[in-house]
Amino acid sequence: MAEDQVIVGLEVHCQLDTKSKLFCGCSTDYRDDGPNTHVCPVCLGLPGAMPSINKRSIEYAMKVAKALNCTVLHESEFSRKNYFYPDLDKAYQITQYDKPLAEGGYLEIESDEGGERRIQLTRIHVEEDPGRLVHMGNAERGKYSLVDYNRAGIPLIEIVSEPDMRSPKEARKFLNKLRATLEYLNVFDSDKEGSLRVDANISIKGNERVEVKNITSYKGVEKALTYEVTRQKNLIRRGQQIERETRHFIESTGITQSSRSKEQEHDYRYFPEPDLRPMQVQSWVDGIVLPELPDARRERFISQYGCSLNHARTLTGELKLANFFETVVAADPKELSALAATWIADTLIGELNYRGMSLDRVDAAGITELMGILRNGTITDKSGIEVLRVMLDQRLNNEPVETPAAIITRLNLGKTTGDNTAIISAIEEAITENPKALEDYRAGKGGALNFLVGQVMKKTRGKADPGELNRMLVEALKKREA
Amino acid sequence: MESHELTFEPDDRYNAFLAVCKKAPYGKGKLSGIAVAVKDNISTRGIETTCASKILKGYIPPYDAHAVELLRHAGAAIVGKTNMDEFGMGTTTENSAFGPTLNPCDTGRVPGGSSGGSAAAVAGNMVRMALGTDTGGSIRCPAAFCGIVGMKPTYGRVSRYGLIAYANSLEQIGPMARNVSDVSSLLQVIAGKDRHDSTTYDRPYTHTPVSGIKGLKIGLPQEYFGEGVDPRVAGVVKNAIGRLEELGATTVSCSIPSMKFALAAYYVTCACEASSNLARFDGVRYGPGADSKKSWHESFKEVRRAGFGAEVRRRIMLGTFALSSGYYGKYYAKAQVARENVKADFARIFSEVDLIAGPTMPSIAFKLGEKSDPLSMYLSDILTVPANLAGIPAISVPCGKVDTMPVGLQIMGRHFDDERVIDAAYAYEQAVN
Secondary structure, three states, rough: HHHHOOOEEEEEEEEEOEOOOOOOOOOOOOOOOOOOOOOOOOOOOOOOOOEEEEEEEHHHHHHHHHHOOEEOOOOEOOEEEOOOOOOOOOOEEEEOOOOOOOOOOOOEEEOOOOOOEEEEEEEEEEOOOOOOEEEEEEOOOOOOEOOOOOOEEEOOEEEEEEEEEOOHHHHHHHHHHHHHHHHHHHOOOOOOOOOEEEEEOOOOOOOOOOEEEOOHHHHHHHHHHHHHHHHHHHHHHOOOOOEEEEEEOOOOOOOEEEOOHHHHOOOOOOEEOOOOOOOOOOOHHOOOOOOOOOHHHHHHHHHOOOHHHHHHHHOOOOOOHHHHHHHHHOHHHHHHHHHHHHHHHHHHHHHHHOOOHHHHHOOOOHHHHHHHHHOOOOHHHHHHHHHHHHHHHHHHOOOOOOOOHHHHHHOOOOOOOOOOOHHHHHHHHHHOOOOHHOOOHHOOOHHHHHHHHHHHHHHHOOOOHHHHHHHHHHHHHHHHHH | OOOEEEEEEOOOOOOEEEEOOOOEEOOOOOOOEEEEEEEEEOOOOOOOOOOHHHHHOOOOOOOOOHHHHHHHHHHEEEEEEOOOOHOOOOOOOOOOOOOOOOOOEEEEEOOOOOOOHHHHHOOOOOOOOEEEEEOOOOOOHHHHHHHOOEEOOOOOEOOOOOOOOOOOOOEEEEEEEHHHHHHHHHHHHHHEEOOOEOOOOOOOOOOOOOOOOOOOOEEEEEHHHOOOOOOHHHHHHHOOOHHHHOOOEEEEEEEEOOHHHHHHHHHHHHHHHHHHHHOOOOOOOOOOOOOOOOOOOHHHHHHHHHOOOOHHHHHHHHHHHHHOOOOOOOOOOHEEEEEEHHHHHHHHHHHOEEEEEEEEEOOOOOOOOOOOOOOHHHOOOOOHHHHHHHHOOEEEOOOOOOOOEEEEEEEEEOOOOHHHHHHHHHHHHHHHE
């Protein structure tokens, strides 16, 4: 085990969800607008323009630092990272180098063995996003690129972890936990395209480490690292050396590719940004009031709603989901919590994932109603799933939306309690059609009863209450015996 | 509101202007209708701004520098953009991509630099006032060589927003005029805090010069009168200081030992900052376009090779080298230590004296082409560079002549003591006129 221990460290870049850019007043809300429409002399890097720090960005970054238990340094400063690239309008990025905003800190994740694991952080620093290149044409002919500076100057934080993760899965968990924390802090919008970018360092114990760049999704991290683990272990098995290098993750194919080493020999010539004074913001830390964070909310879900640890973890793992759960059960937490926890954490998420559908499109009131119906026992769980699917599909396809009650009536999904004639005739049919089963039942083979239950269920399209059906079936069989 | 128009058609025989606004709009205010020339590294909306470099040919800024905006608000007529050493890198204005400016006092000589165009425009009576910029003496040197008054304010007193950066941590925009009163009026308009330049301080300048120097103590650094300084220049300046003594000032000899390292610290710092500031000129956004058929590295290399002059390329390469990994500590970091030492020396001296005085330049204006060796040119900045390293205010005021060429008296003060520096210069000026 220890022989091929996987060691992973992450550098996570997150866009802070401020209204204006880091060093100018331009709006950050550019995604629906044309290229180069959210720009000014500062974020275009026009000659003579100077940066001035957006205080809100620093406050957001400090919220993160406090939530992740980091130490905000007494004095931090911005530096210039110099390199030539067409998306970098000043030919340097204003970032932080030897005096970052904050150092240390940790984030707790669920380890692969269960239980909590503390992932130590190295630092958090603030920097500006560069512009974006849009490649036109193709490599063979007519290849050219256009530059869009709308993104230039969007505030980013880079969170650097220690190499504390032991598997691709843990890396994914770290990222999920980090995302949840940032969302709870209301400083980050994970739905925005490109709001998160990850570089990962990965090695097999005792070997050189490899840096994987260009990971832009949560799933991508696990995918890229899993690929690397296999690649590196295979090399070691064949007795080859792991080369210390930078590789790029190709999202579409799920593999990593070596970057040509020459392009990587950067010397960024960092030096302090002379247009900005050093920041002394440590004193702000005490004034920052943190909201309830994922761990605290998880514990509250367990104590307040009686959720299981796993359900609580799932439900609080995303801000929207946690809010959704609390909205659904708000009307009657005592009656609905246990049911809603299972239905939301297990069933609803599965159905949404299957449809690639966002939780935003689900109507909480409808789910509350459905939970109430299930709680009253007037439909079976199986019918409940059917109702849920109809509800989701109606939303997904922009069809007229029905209430759960209306769906139940229309599809005639109500339990047939009171009126048992349909079930009785189904039972009679099932027994008559399957003489072998009757014989087996008489011979004392337990499986026969289950078989017949299944047959009746099929005939009644799942509406029959399983307990009731069982009782009636046994009764009918006894009658035939007599 | 700029509702009026000034007709400006100067006889520019000195090549002081790179761009002229024949119809210059102006409005009401303190400087209403006064023709002001602006150095070509200060952004002017709608007026081509090149830093006297081919690489910015055709660049028309979409915005005004803060100082220019303030000038317009004060009613000034911006009449044109003045010649300079490319990006401010030089002491003679010979490093302009568009030909040198000539000294109005002797057209066989340089006007000094890098704000040579502004100085010649003022000295040649084409404008009453001009804006210059001073990174290592670029206002004071041409003021001294052309016989006008020029001042580098305290670092942080005037916004640099819109000044096309050469060496951010050293440079300031400052006033140039034929007398101290006009310099003071111009400073009144441009000084003050600007939210776009976070290195500015909330220290507006509202002073009107008064001639009062009685009882002030003036330090005379021995380095300013020693080796490398033309004795005739030193003599003229000593006479001028004599006049200040007659007016009631006392003088005391002092020393700035850190001056040994001042030039090195200055040139390392400005080259490092310049290498980064000038990296953005890659042909993508403005200036002559890059050849898009070539690869990115090829095309921007080509643009930069063709667009920058020799001195600019030299300083970019020096700065790039000095910031490289493994050399940062040896050069940039060390230069900052030297800079701290210069600051400390000034602080020590200023705890005992009110002002420091000496020559602005070690010599009179050079003949055109005289300083062909870059190193000897760098050496001529030795008396102006310390004020930039320390960030203190310094003025150059005409104080006599050597061989018919003007000599400048330099007066330096404590941080934000710009008022006292101006008063001392004013006292001298009033006494001799």
